[in-house]
Amino acid sequence: MLKIENLHLSFGGIKALQGVNFEARKGEITGVIGPNGAGKTSLFNAISGFYTPDQGRVYFEGRDITDLSPDKRAALGLARTFQNIALFRGMTVLDNIKLGGHSRLKTNVWQALRYFGAAQKEELELRREIEERVIDFLEIDHIRKYPITMLPYGLQKRVELGRALAMRPKVLLLDEPVAGMNREETADMARFILDVQEQFGTTILLVEHDMHMVMDICSHIVVLNFGQQIASGTPVEVSKNPDVIEAYLGATA
């Protein structure tokens, strides 16, 4: 579904990624882990189009998207959330989520003026879909009219997930979805991620530090260290890999 082939990325002398290879399989949850500075977020930025890799290719449903701009990739069905919450702070929860559906609205001003009915219908459809597919689904009905700044951190993260879902993505990139959350909030978020995969069959790629969560919900894990891919496999395989143990715990004699 999403295939990364021999990706290299450097900033001046810093080699952020050196030959990353893996595939996020359709309908599965793939996790990317690694110590701080391993290149996880750089990888995400290269996949969503903010960085241009020096070498290597990114394929989306078999199509080479390495040279597309971020908005074009989003239109193909690639959605992401950010490590630091990146909601539009001046808007309400509902407006934020509706913005996720923005790129799918086809009508422009002139068409809207001439065929008001069609534009209205499109808008209403988007709205209904958002109600069912996002707001009810994520259980955020009670806060829909709230401004973002009034919400606690955990809920803001959930709204950000909602906005990504409104884009009706085929592939969802989650950058540290449970960072800074307590155990209860983490469990909630893990449940929502699993629900998304199950109900919509979305392919999910996530970066996370919380080992328990990654081991629990991912079917495939990629481990990065200093920009290099040191392991890739099922959670059990990865957790037994000596290189991974060394990267995380230091060398054991």
Next chain:
Amino acid sequence: MGQFAQFAINGLMSGAIYALIAVGIVSVYKATKVVNFAHGYLIMFGAYFYYTFAVIVPGQPWAPEWLASWQPDWMVEMKGDLGMFSPLGAVLDWLANLPRILLGLLGAVLANAVVGRIIERTLMRPLMGQSVFAMIMVTVGLISIMSGGAQLIWTADADFVPHIAPNTPIRFELFGTMIFLFGADLVNMVIALLLFGGIVAFVRFTKGGIAIRATAEDQSTAYSMGISVPQVFRRAWVLASVTGAIAGAILATRNGISPSLGLFGFSVLAIVLMGGLDSYVGVFIAAMTVGVLEAMTQWQLGGNWAEIVPYVAVLVVLIWRPHGLMGQKEVERI
């Protein structure tokens, strides 16, 4: 009281022009986070383009005669025995100029849109993703290029340009005093207000406007939500240069044409800061306030003070509210 009303009306009329200029600065700031120091010079270009298409082009030997002065028989006949200051005479004079006024406005809008696009594409777009400060510095550099460029291109001395609307004097009584104003000023105000309102409605209610607002809040997020950020940049610059062209044409009819028109941008920048860089409503209030204050100062203290007092008020407001009247808290200060 009547005097007061007279000066208040004068103030509102210049306030509306300030608002029209300010709308360009705010739009570019909202979309790109760049404070465009060169906006006044974009307006100066608009004024020169208006001059080019409304005066120079119709004056060429190859231009048809009706373009320079449209004088159909019925008009000559009607004009025959009218007095010096008759309103009908002013309207007829305006009608004779109408072809070149329309050509001037159309030409100014199109030519300025091209200038705006060139600036955006060649100077701003390559800097996308770099520090905003670099882009702001580029606009400062643009000032020299544009004011020098204008003097190279338009060497002719300042000349008369036709008013956009019939400049008939209007007199009416209010609170026992005669109020006196010019028709052209009134129409200029209406044009400025309509454009301002139209742009605010565009940004608030249309899809393209939502894209601008989303980009204003967070560029990279908007980009990954499928909004084409380069397109938003382009729209904002074109919007600024088109409103700037109209503002330039209006200023040219009021103040005459010279490279110093660009300086207007700086006074309006102060007004924009007072209103809040990213708030159309705040900037509108600030523009009207400064316009009225200016007129009142002129009335009570004389013309020399009129250049100082309103900007002292701007300063006071900024000390009291550093982000402007209605600016967002996170807004960067400059």
